[in-house]
Amino acid sequence: MTKSLRAELLIVLTLTFGISGVRAVLNLINSLASPQRLNEQSVTLNSSQSSLAWVDLGLQLCSAAVLCSYGALALFLLAKDHILPRSYRTRDWLEGAGLAALIGLPGLALYFTAVHLGWSKEVIPGDFANAWVEIPVSLLKAAANAFAEETVVVMWLMTRLRQARWSLPATLAASSILRGSYHLYQGVSAGFGNIIMGLIYGYYYHRTGRVWPLVIAHFLIDAVAFTGYSFL
Numbered sequence: 373m374t375k376s377l378r379a380e381l382l383i384v385l386t387l388t389f390g391i392s393g394v395r396a397v398l399n400l401i402n403s404l405a406s407p408q409r410l411n412e413q414s415v416t417l418n419s420s421q422s423s424l425a426w427v428d429l430g431l432q433l434c435s436a437a438v439l440c441s442y443g444a445l446a447l448f449l450l451a452k453d454h455i456l457p458r459s460y461r462t463r464d465w466l467e468g469a470g471l472a473a474l475i476g477l478p479g480l481a482l483y484f485t486a487v488h489l490g491w492s493k494e495v496i497p498g499d500f501a502n503a504w505v506e507i508p509v510s511l512l513k514a515a516a517n518a519f520a521e522e523t524v525v526v527m528w529l530m531t532r533l534r535q536a537r538w539s540l541p542a543t544l545a546a547s548s549i550l551r552g553s554y555h556l557y558q559g560v561s562a563g564f565g566n567i568i569m570g571l572i573y574g575y576y577y578h579r580t581g582r583v584w585p586l587v588i589a590h591f592l593i594d595a596v597a598f599t600g601y602s603f604l
Contacts, residue, residue: 447527514590551567
């Protein structure tokens with residue numbers, strides 16, 4: 373691995389999901405040290421950042437912009453080596469929906485089982501003071517999360533590790549463990565569930581070289597979870 377590649381990996385992961393993984397591990401340790409069991413604790417994924425609706429919307433847009441910048445940075449760095457995402461196809465929505473169903477339905481069953489067994493916190497997708505902000509912000513956050521995670525954790529990271537001559541199993545393991553790490557703040561089961569998701573998504577990318585179906589699948593999973601909770 374060259375010095376420049378090592379530096380790029382260190383900088384990008386520190387700026388994005390690597391540091392998020394460290395925070396999530398520390399948050400999990402803190403939660404496990406609490407006298408309350410994990411399933412007696414809760415975590416809110418999206419919530420109001422201000423009681424003023426327009427200020428809240430502005431702050432939510434800032435959060436989404438930061439996530440989008442993660443993905444943009446990854447694509448910019450890859451573009452310097454003439455590596456670009458394969459062109460978007462309408463069929464990507466069909467493949468994305470299939471991947472979403474493959475991950476989303478078992479993931480939901482895993483979550484309810486984990487909460488019952490005390491391996492996960494209660495996950496509250498949204499808690500907004502301003503009702504009219506909730507749906508658009510939830511969809512925006514779903515899109516931003518999907519774009520950032522799949523471009524950084526799958527496309528960029530797997531490409532760079534393969535360029536560093538890592539084997540396919542090692543590359544898949546690194547990508548999936550990173551994905552699992554920054555979800556650990558939700559509980560132990562969230563980490564394992566996202567590792568499995570990472571293995572499936574990583575292998576799909578290895579076989580097809582296509583990232584947009586992964587972005588779409590991730591968006592659909594989050595959008596259904598966020599907006600479904602709002603309606604319920």
